[in-house]
Amino acid sequence: MAPRKRTRRRKRVSGAERILWTLIVFSLLAVPAGALAWLILLPYGPETETFVEVTPGSSTVKIGRQLEAAGVVSSRYAFDLVRWGERGRLKAGEYRFDHPATVIEVYERIARGDVFTKTVTIPEGASIFEIAARLEQAGLGPTKGFLAAAAKQTGLVVDLDPGATSLEGYLFPDTYSFARKATPAQICAAMVRRFRAVAGQIGLKGNVHRVVTMASLVERETAVDAQRPLVASVFENRLARKIPLMTDPAVIYGLELDGRWRGAIYESDLKFDTSYNTYLHTGLPPGPVANPGLRSLRAAMEPAKTDYLYFVAAGANPQGGSVFSSTIEEHARNVAGYRQAVKKAGSQ
Secondary structure, three states: OOOOOOOOOOOOOOHHHHHHHHHHHHHHHHHHHHHHHHHHHOOEOOOOOEEEEEOOOOOHHHHHHHHHHOOOOOOHHHHHHHHHHHOOOOOOEEEEEOOOEOHHHHHHHHHHOOOOEEEEEOOOOOOHHHHHHHHHHOOOOOHHHHHHHHHHOHHHHOOOOOOOOOOOOOOOOOEEEEEOOOOHHHHHHHHHHHHHHHHHHHOOOOOHHHHHHHHHHHHHHOOOHHHHHHHHHHHHHHHHOOOOOOOHHHHHHHHHHOOOOOOOOOHHHHHOOOOOOOOOOOOOOOOOOOOOOHHHHHHHHOOOOOOOOEEEOHHHOOOOOOEEEOOHHHHHHHHHHHHHHHHHHHHO
16 A cells, blocks of 8 residues: 655734734834935024035035035945935035935035025125125135235236226126135136126227226216216217326325325325326326226216316215316316215204
8 A cells, every 4th residue: 555645834924923023024124214304304504504515526426525524424435325315406616504304405415506605795886806805704715815816817808908907997796606716717717707797798899908998987976877978978079188187086196106105195196196196197097997887888978068177076065966067167166065965964
């Protein structure tokens, strides 16, 4: 009689055991998933100012390592995972971190290109000396460095003004945002680009050196937009008659270049001979004495048609506007009236 073949019975797994194994597997997966979620979602980072510079062409791996090394994220792998999930493009630049943030927030900042910059406003009529001081105050380098660059980078305007001895006049007044490590040369280039954009907008052409020099005088003599063409007309009329312009801003600029400016103009300053002393020399000064804005450039291009030869400057007039005249007698009366108004205002 043949032996009976035994069949192995499969052990029956109870419902309780299945639940137990499911929980074990889930726990094994949940622990790393939870840890990863914790790394991604928990705010982390420095409490004080920390900078990270992302160079062009940097890989995600390199950026993650930089951020981890700087203490901006707790794990480079968490940053890599967010980048893999988002699939965005990360932008080069310097980033500033000064408070804890999630990995997602850090990633989004770099994807947006939210780079750290320093903002500085250059007012209309500022000279290179005043611009240099503002840049230093904004933490964008010492005044000497900018002044040296403004004197050296004349190649930026050689097609506009072949004889320019500095970038004075071509550093367009505006509000700029510069990287913390921007060089004086880069700052100069940005301001000249802005000038070129405005010059193209208003159709500036011809003798650019003459227009910009005239515009710089107009800018320094009045802040009243409607009177800029009138001031330009006075200067043009005096030039046509070979009468000295006798404009204080040019004298002051010559003193600044010579290191003699004392913060106020004195009678002796008007007699000190510099090439910018428009009391002693006829014609326009050798170059711009400031950086004019759009309205002064327009006024220099299109001066009003008048017979005025004199004006009491708006900057000194208690009423806020310049007073124009065609004769020296009228001018003398206007000056007397101005002095009387100043005296009256001082006694009130």
